[in-house]
Amino acid sequence: QVQLVESGGGVVQAGGSLRLSCAASGRTVSSVVMGWFRQAPGKEREFVAAISWGGGSTVYADSVKGRFTMSRDNAKNTMFLQMNSLKPEDTAVYSCAASLPTGWSKPRVSSSDYYYWGQGTQVTVSS
Numbered sequence: 001q002v003q004l005v006e007s008g009g010g011v012v013q014a015g016g017s018l019r020l021s022c023a024a025s026g027r028t029v030s031s032v033v034m035g036w037f038r039q040a041p042g043k044e045r046e047f048v049a050a051i052s053w054g055g056g057s058t059v060y061a062d063s064v065k066g067r068f069t070m071s072r073d074n075a076k077n078t079m080f081l082q083m084n085s086l087k088p089e090d091t092a093v094y095s096c097a098a099s100l101p102t103g104w105s106k107p108r109v110s111s112s113d114y115y116y117w118g119q120g121t122q123v124t125v126s127s
Contacts, residue, residue: 001026002116004096009121012086016125020081022096022118030074033099033108036081038092038123048094049081050107059107064090086125093120 008020020036035050049060049070058070067086072079079096097114108114 002029002098004098004116004118006094006096006118006121009094009123011124011126014086014088014125014127016086017082017084018086018123020083020094020096020121020123022079022081024077024079024098028074029077029079029098031101033104033106033113034072034079035097035099035108035114036070036094037097037111038090038094039120040089040092043092045095045111047109047111050109051079052105052107057106059109061109083123086123088125088127091123091125093122095120 003025005023012018031053036048037045038048039045047061051058051070051072055072067084069082096118098116099113100115
């Protein structure tokens with residue numbers, strides 16, 4: 001079993017930055033794909049970013065490309081989401097997710113590809 005705990009959310013003005021962290025425990029996640037998803041009130045959960053197990057490959061939703069950067073530190077069993085130039089439409093609960101060790105070499109964008117999920121952290125961007 002893998003437990004994921006997000007941190008770093010908060011309230012920020014438009015144009016500001018936040019850095020989210022996702023700490024994994026219970027088992028190493030160094031060999032699995034990991035991702036970030038978000039869900040705004042009244043909307044479905046949407047893909048934000050994903051990273052390969054080695055960290056060498058990342059993929060982003062078009063809405064965050066150029067503003068968000070995902071990274072991971074496998075030695076610390078932790079991944080990060082640096083969010084810059086935040087917009088009010090980025091307001092959502094952000095959740096991290098980890099896949100099972102299936103051997104995928106590339107990041108995955110579908111929520112159905114992830115097995116473990118964190119509880120989420122609220123990000124609110126004021127205009």
